[in-house]
Amino acid sequence: MRLLVCFFVAVMLLSIQGILHSVGVPAWLIPQGLLVCVVFLAFYEFSLAGVVMAFLLGLLLDMSSGVLLGPWAGSYIIVYAIFAFLSQRLFVESVVVKMSVVAVGTILGGIVFLLLAFEYQSVSREDLVVLCGQALASAAVAPVVFKVLSRAWRRSGVSVSGRAGIVSAV
Amino acid sequence: MRREISSKTHVGLACLGLFTVALFLTAYSVKNPALARVGSALVLKCITPALGAADTLRNHASSVWNGYINLIGTARQNGELRAELQALQSRVALLGEAQRENSRLRELLKFSSERQLHGVTAAVIGGDPSGWVKGLLVDRGSTSGVAPGMAVIHPQGVVGQVVAVTAYSAKVLLVSDHASGVDVLMETSRARGVVEGAGERVCELKFVTKDISVKVGEQVITSGMDGVYPKGLVVGHVAQVGNSSVGLFQPVEIKPSVDFARLEEVLLVPSAASATGAAVLNYPAQGVEKGGE
Numbered sequence: 001m002r003l004l005v006c007f008f009v010a011v012m013l014l015s016i017q018g019i020l021h022s023v024g025v026p027a028w029l030i031p032q033g034l035l036v037c038v039v040f041l042a043f044y045e046f047s048l049a050g051v052v053m054a055f056l057l058g059l060l061l062d063m064s065s066g067v068l069l070g071p072w073a074g075s076y077i078i079v080y081a082i083f084a085f086l087s088q089r090l091f092v093e094s095v096v097v098k099m100s101v102v103a104v105g106t107i108l109g110g111i112v113f114l115l116l117a118f119e120y121q122s123v124s125r126e127d128l129v130v131l132c133g134q135a136l137a138s139a140a141v142a143p144v145v146f147k148v149l150s151r152a153w154r155r156s157g158v159s160v161s162g163r164a165g166i167v168s169a170v
Numbered sequence: 171m172r173r174e175i176s177s178k179t180h181v182g183l184a185c186l187g188l189f190t191v192a193l194f195l196t197a198y199s200v201k202n203p204a205l206a207r208v209g210s211a212l213v214l215k216c217i218t219p220a221l222g223a224a225d226t227l228r229n230h231a232s233s234v235w236n237g238y239i240n241l242i243g244t245a246r247q248n249g250e251l252r253a254e255l256q257a258l259q260s261r262v263a264l265l266g267e268a269q270r271e272n273s274r275l276r277e278l279l280k281f282s283s284e285r286q287l288h289g290v291t292a293a294v295i296g297g298d299p300s301g302w303v304k305g306l307l308v309d310r311g312s313t314s315g316v317a318p319g320m321a322v323i324h325p326q327g328v329v330g331q332v333v334a335v336t337a338y339s340a341k342v343l344l345v346s347d348h349a350s351g352v353d354v355l356m357e358t359s360r361a362r363g364v365v366e367g368a369g370e371r372v373c374e375l376k377f378v379t380k381d382i383s384v385k386v387g388e389q390v391i392t393s394g395m396d397g398v399y400p401k402g403l404v405v406g407h408v409a410q411v412g413n414s415s416v417g418l419f420q421p422v423e424i425k426p427s428v429d430f431a432r433l434e435e436v437l438l439v440p441s442a443a444s445a446t447g448a449a450v451l452n453y454p455a456q457g458v459e460k461g462g463e
Binding site for chain 1: 177178180181182184185188189191192193194195196197198199200203205209211212213214216217220221224225228
């Protein structure tokens with residue numbers, strides 16, 4: 001159930017991203033909502049379901065772009081894997097930590113994406129600026145997304161405090 | 171502990187596996203872009219309602235905002251346009267008035283050139299302030315060459331005679347005034363007489379003997395014998411013929427051809443009498459200024 005909620009939230013965030021694009025908000029100001037969800041999953045859904053969900057969210061983003069299928073999925077898997085294994089040693093209760101983790105995750109995800117899509121897409125300085133901007137924007141929305149998803153996790157009886165990764169995985 | 175390690179292994183393996191799938195998908199979709207497009211259509215279908223709703227909301231908000239801004243602008247613009255409209259309306263009225271005046275002056279000019287009358291055109295600027303004398307004030311005086319005794323005429327007919335002149339205005343005694351007199355001819359019978367004022371819009375034709383047949387509607391024209399009015403100008407027409415048993419002359423009522431109440435421009439024509447004053451008038455010339463003589 002909570003994963004369904006997560007998927008629904010992800011679709012909503014994707015729609016918001018689309019709306020922001022359509023109203024002419026610059027790309028570097030648009031947060032990567034799906035990546036925030038993936039980071040949340042890495043910390044609070046350490047399980048096979050979490051991996052699959054991260055992959056699906058990446059695939060969702062890939063499909064929404066309609067150009068390449070796979071790079072974002074791969075990128076999100078990497079982000080998930082890194083943060084999932086880090087989650088056992090990292091507390092994300094503090095807002096600053098949440099934001100920092102999401103910012104790092106966004107940059108990491110972007111780099112992995114650029115590496116995977118390297119054959120298709122050349123990298124320019126502008127891409128890096130966009131990536132940094134998106135990292136900050138994602139960090140800004142991270143507390144809100146975390147709060148929304150935490151509520152769904154709590155409702156399904158999963159603790160989202162302390163070392164969430166260990167607790168939720170079991 | 172073992173369970174935890176097992177979970178980590180599963181997650182790690184899953185990550186590895188799915189990353190491999192992602193790599194494979196990426197490589198495959200680079201060669202077959204159609205694959206990416208298939209999924210894209212599906213996702214678009216999912217997010218289109220949200221985008222559509224947001225777009226509608228945005229358009230609505232935009233229209234409300236623009237409407238509000240426009241409303242402020244419209245109020246100001248409305249005021250400006252009203253002021254402009256008012257200015258234009260008064261300008262149109264002025265132009266219309268100028269056009270009508272132009273038309274009347276053309277008529278007057280045509281009339282004077284047809285009759286070979288050389289005079290001064292003047293605008294009527296008022297009536298007699300006392301109300302006892304049927305007269306007009308015109309805006310030309312001695313500086314324009316106006317002199318007492320000049321005939322005042324209009325394309326419709328005879329108006330009267332200048333009786334007093336200042337530098338920039340002149341007083342005209344209408345033919346309908348009791349003190350006025352015009353030597354006239356009956357158009358058909360050619361009988362002579364004198365038209366004198368008898369009321370507001372009525373004159374009396376005097377000295378027409380009873381043996382002369384006078385018909386109602388017959389025109390009365392100036393004879394030119396009084397030395398004031400040129401010959402052949404219409405004075406009016408016979409409105410009524412009385413049958414008095416006493417006296418030599420028959421009473422004839424004349425209706426002046428000019429509507430004195432609607433006169434706006436007149437032509438002041440010099441006459442033989444203008445140099446010496448009102449020749450055939452009982453009315454004494456007054457207010458004659460130096461320049462007017």
